[in-house]
Amino acid sequence: MIKWEDKYLLGIDIIDEQHKELFRIAGEAFDLLKNEFYLDKYDHVVKIIEELKDYAVYHFKTEEEYMFKNNYKKYFSHKIIHDEFLEEVKKINLDDMDENQDEYLLSIINFVVDWIVEHILGTDKLYVSEESPA
Ligand SMILES: [Fe+2]
Numbered sequence: 001m002i003k004w005e006d007k008y009l010l011g012i013d014i015i016d017e018q019h020k021e022l023f024r025i026a027g028e029a030f031d032l033l034k035n036e037f038y039l040d041k042y043d044h045v046v047k048i049i050e051e052l053k054d055y056a057v058y059h060f061k062t063e064e065e066y067m068f069k070n071n072y073k074k075y076f077s078h079k080i081i082h083d084e085f086l087e088e089v090k091k092i093n094l095d096d097m098d099e100n101q102d103e104y105l106l107s108i109i110n111f112v113v114d115w116i117v118e119h120i121l122g123t124d125k126l127y128v129s130e131e132s133p134a
Contacts, residue, residue, distance in 0.1 A: 002027040002113055008120045010128050015066065018059040019120060025052045026113050033105050042101050046094045049108060053089055056112075060086070063124070072127050081123055085115055 004023040009016050029048040032041055060082040067075045089112070097104050 002030045002109075008117070010120070010124055012066070012128070015063055015124070018055075018062060019116070019124075022052065022055060022059060022116055023113075025055055026109055026116075029105075029109050033102065033109070042097070042105070045105050049094065049105070049112075052112060056089070057086065067127055070127075072130075074126065074130065078123060078127065081119070085119070 002023060004020050008019060010019075025048060029045055029052060032038060032048065033045050035041060038044075060079075064075070064079050064082065067078060072078070092108055094108075
């Protein structure tokens with residue numbers, strides 16, 4: 001189960017909405033993967049994971065613009081963390097799945113969600129507490 005929790009809130013509406021959307025998309029991929037009645041679901045799950053990757057790119061851009069605009073002193077190191085994650089994600093090749101499709105797709109979803117949770121609670125929360133005045 002992938003569920004948004006209010007402890008992830010940063011108090012910045014646009015960022016919080018996008019974080020919720022990341023959870024929504026990841027939850028959709030997870031629910032579909034777990035749906036035993038849905039035949040040929042793999043192509044669909046792969047499509048949602050692609051959507052999740054695209055949305056992460058879009059979201060990081062928003063977040064980086066926000067930090068840049070606010071002269072956040074850790075802007076560059078935060079951006080590097082985003083870039084490193086995207087590099088990791090880029091290495092995932094959804095075309096070379098073997099017979100363990102369920103396991104493989106689940107591990108990708110878990111990897112992405114675990115990263116997002118840790119990132120919000122650790123790195124993102126810092127720019128709320130350490131944000132320089134604009
Ligand atoms: Fe971030």
